[in-house]
Amino acid sequence: MAPRCQIRSALPPPTHPDGGLCTAVCHQDDGALIKLRHPGYPDTKNVLLVFPALDPIIADDSDDGDNVNANNADSADNTNNSNNTKAMFGLHCETARIACAIAANNRWDGFLSTNKATDATPLPLLPDEILPAGSYYFHVPWLGDASSAAAALPYPVVPSFANFQFPHDNLPSLWAAMRIPRHRGDTQPRPSSFDQVVLARDVSCRISQSIFGTESAHLVPRMENSWFNANGMLLYSSRPSIPTAISVDDPRNVLLLRSDLHHLFDQGRFVLVPKEGIWVVHILSGLPEEELAALYHNVCLQPLSGLSVEFLFARFAWTVLAQLSQGIFLQAGVNRQLVTVQGDSVLTKMWSGPDCLVQFTAAKSRSQSPKKRIGTGSENQDGDDDDGEDACTDGDYNDIDGRGRKRWRSSSSPSSVGSSLLESPLVNREEG
Template sequence: MATLLYDIRTPFPLPSHPDGGLGASAAIDEGRAITLRHPGYPDQSNIMLVFPALDPLPILAASSVDATTVHFGFHHETARIACAIVANCRWDGFLSEEKQGQAKPVSLGPDDILPARNYYFHVPPDTDILNKYPTVPSFGHFQFPHNNLPSFWTSLRFPRPQNLPRLSSFDQAVLARDVSCRISRNTLGTETAHLVPRAEEVWFSMNQMSQYSSQPEALGANATDDVRNAILLRSDLHGVFDQRRFALVPKAGVWVIHTLSGLPSDELASLYHNVTLQPLCGLAVEYVFARFAWTVLAQGTFLRAGVPRRLVVVEGEENVMHVKNVSGLECRTKFVPTLAVTKSRSQSPKKRARDDVDEDNELEEILYDDEDKGDENMWNCRGRQRKRRNGGPISLPTATNFNHWRDMSPQEELFTYST
């Protein structure tokens, strides 16, 4: 018998985190969500945000069932800041299970977990209309709170990179600084991922975000192409990041991945939710916060209810921000946010959104057209050719597989954000 000169290696196992996943050591009670409401409107039309409950709650010992079951909720401060963004940066707001009267804040600390149920976001009463505070309709109308970020975020600044060579290429500079994917630590198939996307160049300029760049005095044609506005990610994670499936947020004094889609047992949450990132340096916390706002304000649930709203809008040649009473029809046809990631353009405050039916038809065509073009387009969310930073063209890494999203209908695909 001839002697083999090589060894056949076994296939890769299913991807898993070393800890086995969320609640791996016990039964899981999953499929729940946290619903965040505006107290100034009837309950049938006051949902501002809905997020899946993916943060494990402490195992309860109240009964024999609960003692072996992991229940899930949502990080308190992440939920509160998300609501405050929608309420035009009202950092003085609080969450309560009470809607009317002298509502009391939930008795939880910033890093505690809210059980999955309904909460109302309250702000100190307006002088004109009690409880009916105005909301921001989309990222294009969001005014960045310069010098007024929540302290929970500003307490975690990023160190400056040390001894890096000066490189003329933006992508090369990001690669030299980060070396590997800042989530998975892979070095093959990595890409430069913008925090404030290129598609939001108009918003970036209107809000003078270049003041946080590494060289504000030497901006090129693409102001968002700055090392302080970018991290290195594996190509599939870059695509999921741009689909708003997860965000980077502070928890317990560190930066972690917070998944905003799916169930605790799903691959994305099981592998990455609440996982700390690889060491980060040279980023601007302002860009990370803007990315979180970009993710939160894409949901659009509040505007689709078809009832009149008080909105904070940016309009006119001077781009002046003001509060405006908007009809339910106008909310749906003019202010519902569009997915810049799939349409390769920003939602400008001056542009009128198309009718919802036309918009949904176009999105459906995009999704099914991409299916016909093969797996290569699966990760090309913005409709542009991506450049591989290392190793040339690659197939989907065997360490992860998000193919199950391709078989969803357009409505299911956009479950979390209702856009």
């Protein structure tokens, strides 16, 4: 009898080998959030940033409660009935603090507190410890004359990435301590061949380790090329002495991601940050039991080489400020003290609520971050399209069958990044 085709069973839902974010042990009400607030405004109008609580916290019931958990009125208080443990989720403390510091114009001396008062004391948490779900105020020490009129004003906030000034030689200590080895091919290829450099260097997706369906994912997006040049970011590129038409198209600003993860990355659904001295994925939307967080939150990246820590930090700032520019803080309709960049000048002034809406929350131009798949086949691997428009089109396209047929896809934008976070069921849009 001739052999018959062997049919394999359907695949199960994707899971991480560790089973996920221990939702069987850590239980909390849906929608636990970390609300990061500006102490200079009323509590009904002072939420700067909102993040989902996805980092598990497990404490023994014998804990006397004399910690930040007990002091935070908004913190989730959940008990697992099977093993006498108190369990909840929170947020990596230094990730939260640095996000606020970016919004406060790179004030790394700022601190988080559960107290809004000007004499508040910092939370007694180490950088890699976890903030329980709840509300926290980000305080910035006043460095000028305490008796001046300016001392009574709220500290200024950066309203958008376009107004973000990159902190050269002044990264937060957690980021400054990170090292990524150089790649020996950084300075060898032709300037137009960065796609092949990235593919040869990374080989597989730096998150999933998939080798199929991978794409070059920019850290500083293509649409931010002007910001890149204005902030002198070419210093961190592989060829700083050789100008190119599109400065962001540099191997040190690009890593290989699977196409679905690239799309989520450009939508601001996750960032790449250091925790415990290791580069990890940090998810920015959803619930612990949902696929994105269960699969990828706090997952270590595949080994990195040839990337710039500065570009990774700029991407983190881009994602944080996209939420701020499209989010609760600027849409509250109240006056805000903002810091903006106008040419060579940096201006700090109070903006009216309507002006905040008009100037900073309107939809911006669409991202031009390339989403072209750079597979292991022979199709179009030099990063150039036959019409030469890869660098400037609003839409992006993939070669879907190796025969030159193109499929158009829309790209992300600053507004879509912010809205993708704010449209999550976790975020209460009514609280400002």
